[in-house]
Amino acid sequence: MKTRVLNKHPLAIRWFHWINFPVLAVMIWSGLLIYWANDVYNIKTGHTVWFHFFPKSFYDKYHISFRLAEGMSFHFAFMWLFFINGLLYLLYTFLSGEWRYLLPNKHSFKEAWLVLLHDLHIRRSAPSQLKYNAAQRVAYTAIIIMGIGSVITGLAIYKPVQFNYLSWICGGYESARIEHFILTIGYVLFFLVHIIQVIIAGWNNFQAMISGFEFIPPSTKETKNGKSVEPENIGTTKA
Amino acid sequence: MENQWNQRISEQPRHNANRKLIIAFIVFLILGAAAVYGWQVLKSQPTDNGALKPLRKVLNANEKLFTSTFSNKLSASYPTTEAVSRVRVNGNYGLKDPVDSSGWKLNIVRSAGDTLKLTLEDIKKLPKKDVVFDFKCIEGWSQVTHWSGVSLKELLKYYHLTEQVKENYLGLQTPDKGYYVGIDMQSVLHPQTILAYEMNGKPLPLNQGYPLRLIIPVKYGIKHLKRIGTMFFSDQKPPDYWAERGYDYYAGF
Numbered sequence A: 001m002k003t004r005v006l007n008k009h010p011l012a013i014r015w016f017h018w019i020n021f022p023v024l025a026v027m028i029w030s031g032l033l034i035y036w037a038n039d040v041y042n043i044k045t046g047h048t049v050w051f052h053f054f055p056k057s058f059y060d061k062y063h064i065s066f067r068l069a070e071g072m073s074f075h076f077a078f079m080w081l082f083f084i085n086g087l088l089y090l091l092y093t094f095l096s097g098e099w100r101y102l103l104p105n106k107h108s109f110k111e112a113w114l115v116l117l118h119d120l121h122i123r124r125s126a127p128s129q130l131k132y133n134a135a136q137r138v139a140y141t142a143i144i145i146m147g148i149g150s151v152i153t154g155l156a157i158y159k160p161v162q163f164n165y166l167s168w169i170c171g172g173y174e175s176a177r178i179e180h181f182i183l184t185i186g187y188v189l190f191f192l193v194h195i196i197q198v199i200i201a202g203w204n205n206f207q208a209m210i211s212g213f214e215f216i217p218p219s220t221k222e223t224k225n226g227k228s229v230e231p232e233n234i235g236t237t238k239a
Numbered sequence B: 001m002e003n004q005w006n007q008r009i010s011e012q013p014r015h016n017a018n019r020k021l022i023i024a025f026i027v028f029l030i031l032g033a034a035a036v037y038g039w040q041v042l043k044s045q046p047t048d049n050g051a052l053k054p055l056r057k058v059l060n061a062n063e064k065l066f067t068s069t070f071s072n073k074l075s076a077s078y079p080t081t082e083a084v085s086r087v088r089v090n091g092n093y094g095l096k097d098p099v100d101s102s103g104w105k106l107n108i109v110r111s112a113g114d115t116l117k118l119t120l121e122d123i124k125k126l127p128k129k130d131v132v133f134d135f136k137c138i139e140g141w142s143q144v145t146h147w148s149g150v151s152l153k154e155l156l157k158y159y160h161l162t163e164q165v166k167e168n169y170l171g172l173q174t175p176d177k178g179y180y181v182g183i184d185m186q187s188v189l190h191p192q193t194i195l196a197y198e199m200n201g202k203p204l205p206l207n208q209g210y211p212l213r214l215i216i217p218v219k220y221g222i223k224h225l226k227r228i229g230t231m232f233f234s235d236q237k238p239p240d241y242w243a244e245r246g247y248d249y250y251a252g253f
Helices: A011-038 A056-061 A068-096 A108-119 A134-158 A164-169 A173-201 A203-211 B002-006 B014-043 B053-068 B120-124 B152-158
Strands: A002-007 A042-045 A048-052 A213-216 B009-013 B106-111 B114-118 B129-136 B142-151 B169-173 B180-184 B194-199 B213-215 B230-234
Touching: A002 B014, A011 A068, A011 A173, A011 A203, A011 B014, A068 A134, A068 B053, A108 A134, A134 A164, A134 A173, A164 A173, A173 A203, A203 A213, A203 B014, A213 B014, B009 B014, B114 B120, B120 B142, B120 B194, B129 B194, B142 B152, B152 B194
Parallel strands: B106 B230
Antiparallel strands: A002 A213, A002 B009, A042 A048, B106 B114, B129 B142, B142 B194, B169 B180, B169 B230, B194 B213
16 A cells, blocks of 8 residues: 655654753753752832742752753753754755745745734634644744854853854843843743644654655545645644 | 745655655654753763863864954943943952951062062052943843043053063962952953053942952953952963853953
């Protein structure tokens, strides 16, 4: 019996994706060990503090306290893996032409809302797509820009004299530290949404990030959930 | 673009695709297990001065890299009006004995058995230099602070220590040897590095290192040794209090 498959993710992209995951996890964990030593950030309006980064219970649960030196040693070693993996990913994405399926086009920002409405079950049909839908294009491109931002703000904190122009771009040393922190919170939020979306999208979509290909259902003229399943629109679910 | 995308669709025997899928998952699981194992091996490595050995190696490699790209770029300067009046005090290592203000001298070891001894008056005779910069603690906070003293580079030149500054490092110790740091020579000779005897235009307070402390804007606060007793030159890394406790030896910007 024959089956049709869509070769969705090139091998290189899968390597970059799965290397980035544990490396970023180590960067966030070691970053927490560093942040603990001067944990001054919070969300407040007027004099009311709504949330302090981070509560003692959080530090206790993950054994964060009194580990600044250890955190720095991990952070300044694994930063190389994060940087090199990210750089190779960027080079590959642009040289291979894969960027055409990734970067938002002129319709993406408008369509991203339609995708969101569809995902929230407010709108029946989703806009047609190739590899990624409009919301994915916006989200995945944003996360790349955030990665570049983490390198820039990180260097501005790490070597504020040698890279004084980076500190200046970031609005100074202390601003760079806040920006570096906010980007990290952004990764955590991205991760949570990403996991939920991958679960909703289902097995066929998930396994493509490991095997590289998606199975295309046998009937191509069928209409499912108001989504037309034309060949050019197939195997291209979210997440 | 759609055409190119559609070229990625291929037809193949179902069992073929299934086999590829299974192989991909086996490889994925093996690599995942290898990553977990590698992490555990890393965490169980012996330590070198408080840091896991492989990580210490990377810290030292980072030091080499950033030493090679070092330039005499200045730490950003601020007007004195921006300096804070309540300067943070973060540590009193090496300051536990009462200070011997009449007997204090700065000892500069020129060579074994040959020590130059300077009084505060000797030091104050040299041109006074003000440094107003963003003092950065390794914990993550920073403060704009104002210090005055003598350029360390000028002092070393004035006392003809030209041969000594060809060594790689300068070691500094408190009089009781309770706190000690080592600093690479190019940071020692940086134009903003001073031996400070004043803070905010007044003599150094006791808890800020009276009578004389190091101010070195291209380094974290841990290197700004208070109450200097002895300075010496060395080609090897001199002992460093926090580097022995897991921190990066270089700790520079």
